[in-house]
Amino acid sequence: MLPGQGRMSLPHKGKDSSPLGMSRWPLPEPMRIALDEAQRGESAGEVPIGAVVVKDGAVIAAAHNAPRGLHDPTAHAEVLAIRAAADKLGNERLDGCELWVTLEPCAMCAGAIAHARIARLYYAAADAKGGAVEHGARVFEHEQSLHKPEVYSGMGADEASTLLKAFFARRRQG
Numbered sequence: 001m002l003p004g005q006g007r008m009s010l011p012h013k014g015k016d017s018s019p020l021g022m023s024r025w026p027l028p029e030p031m032r033i034a035l036d037e038a039q040r041g042e043s044a045g046e047v048p049i050g051a052v053v054v055k056d057g058a059v060i061a062a063a064h065n066a067p068r069g070l071h072d073p074t075a076h077a078e079v080l081a082i083r084a085a086a087d088k089l090g091n092e093r094l095d096g097c098e099l100w101v102t103l104e105p106c107a108m109c110a111g112a113i114a115h116a117r118i119a120r121l122y123y124a125a126a127d128a129k130g131g132a133v134e135h136g137a138r139v140f141e142h143e144q145s146l147h148k149p150e151v152y153s154g155m156g157a158d159e160a161s162t163l164l165k166a167f168f169a170r171r172r173q174g
């Protein structure tokens with residue numbers, strides 16, 4: 001059993017955001033791994049977003065954003081992690097699996113999550129511009145959505161958005 005897993009409500013953080021790695025609550029292992037992946041992505045010149053798939057409490061796939069490196073506009077962290085997990089399980093459906101990702105998924109990734117039948121989605125930072133879970137298209141709220149995962153957001157949000165802000169600040173300078 002992972003800490004922070006389950007249906008209990010999540011602790012709410014105060015407005016004073018903590019610097020990276022200084023969370024007031026220890027992050028669940030999958031979100032820490034997703035944040036590590038995001039950092040790995042940044043080192044590879046990608047926008048720092050990471051994702052992991054968890055089955056029965058074990059991480060079975062982890063990936064970072066890689067559209068630049070792979071020359072693939074669909075190579076978002078979620079899609080890569082879902083592909084790797086499905087390959088590992090030998091099944092196109094990830095029934096009972098969790099997806100942990102550092103940023104609110106876009107419409108494409110939300111579609112992939114529905115196709116994969118992901119049971120629970122945990123995302124760290126909200127994305128008012130590109131997100132499609134609690135913003136924009138709100139993919140899972142449509143009647144036509146194939147599948148609606150349980151959604152939990154906010155854990156690791158400070159860490160995830162600090163990474164993204166630093167990345168875009170450096171890019172503007174460069």
Ligand SMILES: [Zn+2]
Nearest residue numbers: 076105106109
């Ligand atoms: Zn995406």
